[in-house]
Amino acid sequence: MTAAPAPFTAADHRARMERAARSAAEAGLAGLLVAPGPDLVWLTGYAPPADTERLTLLVLTPGQDPVLVVPALEAPDAARAVGAPALTLRDWTDGRDPYAVTAPLLDPDGRYGVSDNTWAMHLLGLQRTLPGTAYASLTDALPMLRAVKDxxxxxxxxxxxxxxxxxxxxxxxxxxxxxxxxxxxxxxxxxxxxxxxxxxxxxxxxxxxxxxxxxxxxxxxxxxxxxxxxxxxxxxxxxxxxxxxxxxxxxxxxxxxxxxxxxxxxxxxxxxxxxxxxxxxxxxxxxxxxxxxxxxxxxxxxxxxxxxxxxxxxxxxxxxxxxxxxxxxxxxxxxxxxxxxxxxxxxxxxxxxxxxxxxxxxxxxxxxxxxxxx
The missing domain is CATH 3.90.230.10 (Creatinase/methionine aminopeptidase superfamily)
Structure with a gap:
């Protein structure tokens, strides 16, 4: 059996996040919102529990550092992710409104690309907190995000x-x-x-x-x-x-x-x-x-x-x-x-x-x- 390939590095994940943010700007989006799933793993190397109901959200905004909104109890694992050196962690504790924590990171009138597997309750929570925002699925807005392989x-x-x-x-x-x-x-x-x-x-x-x-x-x-x-x-x-x-x-x-x-x-x-x-x-x-x-x-x-x-x-x-x-x-x-x-x-x-x-x-x-x- 052949040797395993070299693992992806923090630099690899930083480059992916920068490219994704540029692509968002070129598509006329205010940024990207990425929930747990394959897009988040590809961008950051972080794979939170797949069945968690707590809001975890990567916010990519052109020209700004990436921010990962994460439950406080999962912040230590997020900090160990391969791409964590390129991320700012914004944690929230149970009992706080996670959408209120996320809202200052977003343009209140912006249109965002959202990963396709985002939970409906989280998207609706953001819409309720920021009624001026609009959203498009990543498959529609950025179908080429992961399509071209290095x-x-x-x-x-x-x-x-x-x-x-x-x-x-x-x-x-x-x-x-x-x-x-x-x-x-x-x-x-x-x-x-x-x-x-x-x-x-x-x-x-x-x-x-x-x-x-x-x-x-x-x-x-x-x-x-x-x-x-x-x-x-x-x-x-x-x-x-x-x-x-x-x-x-x-x-x-x-x-x-x-x-x-x-x-x-x-x-x-x-x-x-x-x-x-x-x-x-x-x-x-x-x-x-x-x-x-x-x-x-x-x-x-x-x-x-x-x-x-x-x-x-x-x-x-x-x-x-x-x-x-x-x-x-x-x-x-x-x-x-x-x-x-x-x-x-x-x-x-x-x-x-x-x-x-x-x-x-x-x-x-x-x-x-x-x-x-x-």
Whole structure:
């Protein structure tokens, strides 16, 4: 197993916060308000309890030092965060109004970008305290905030992709026929952890007719000889995501199953070839969809072609019709067309792709053929 990458430093987090504040100003925002979640971890290195109901809020204002509003009982942990040297901590104790503590940090008439997972009660509390303020979700206001990865982030994403590939190579050697989907899903999760994943986010195992449900939860169905099986799995390694899909067949496939798989493979290749700097995200979706539509399966491709990936396994940008954001070197996203025939079977092939200076580079390298398992 390869050595862990060097950890991010206080300087890395300071640069991210400065860049985020500049981006807010360029977007016409008075600043950014970031609640606990992936944006806060990415910006500061601080991960407070995910289920805390107490207000924790990073306030980023262009031209001013970042301030983290934090409950007093959690201030010691916040002070130990990697990015803490670049932060001013403003704590509040139980019994005080946290919105009154936060209000002096904000422009009473400003419009702020707010992280998407901010609790409604906190946003409403700020609106009640500062009725002149307005808010926009970060996905709408700054969709590119985390979209372009630096070399250290790309290194982590590549390592996560390689680990997922290793898990796939090993899962091909386990028995499928006669076992439940949940058994294979458990094998996949164990393999991801064995190859360095700290968290497993999903292990889709869709056998036979269940493969026609793109987000099928592995269940008690016993996998049978003759089944097509969609495998989609991923999680976090070194804090960055993996996500890959391959479709396998229990025993030799028939002509139609091979044909559908070939169409999806051609669509995935067409979408990958479309990746290059400057084109709109929707062009990647269009390239895949054109192949599947021409083959007569257009109505059975029922989801977008891809989603961004980074510190979460689903984030902007999205490869979908109507998304006109241009591709930029350093963007990372899935390319995952599929065909789903209700009541029969499904096929999906997925790689993570990063945009390079003149095209794209896959971060998943396992064969895209229809593998035969037993």
């Amino acid at each position: 070399p250290a982030e790309l290194e982590r994403l590549a390592a996560a992709g390689a680990a997922a590939d290793a898990a796939y190579e090993e899962i091909l050697r386990v028995p499928f026929a006669g076992r439940r989907e949940t058994d294979v899903a458990r094998d996949l999760a164990d393999l991801l952890r064995a190859h360095g994943h700290s968290r497993v986010d999903f292990t889709v195992v869709g056998s036979g007719p269940n493969g026609a449900d793109p987000h099928h939860e592995a269940g008690d169905r016993v996998i049978e000889d003759g089944d097509t099986v969609v495998l989609d799995f991923g999680g976090l390694k070194h804090g960055y995501g993996s996500d890959t899909s391959r479709t396998v067949h229990v025993g030799e496939p028939d002509a139609e199953e091979r044909k559908v798989h070939d169409v999806v493979r051609e669509a995935q290749e067409a979408a990958f070839r479309a990746v290059r700097p400057g084109i709109a995200c929707q062009e990647v979706d269009r390239a895949a969809r054109a192949v599947i539509t021409e083959a007569g399966y257009g109505e059975h491709f029922i989801h977008r072609t891809g989603h961004g990936i980074g510190v979460t396994t689903h984030e902007p940008p999205y490869m979908v019709e109507g998304e006109e954001l241009p591709l930029v070197p350093g963007m990372c996203f899935s390319v995952e067309p599929g065909i789903y025939l209700p009541g029969r079977f499904g096929v999906r092939i997925e790689d993570i792709v990063t945009v390079t200076g003149d095209g794209g580079r896959r971060l998943n390298d396992t064969p895209r053929d229809l593998a035969v398992v037993h």
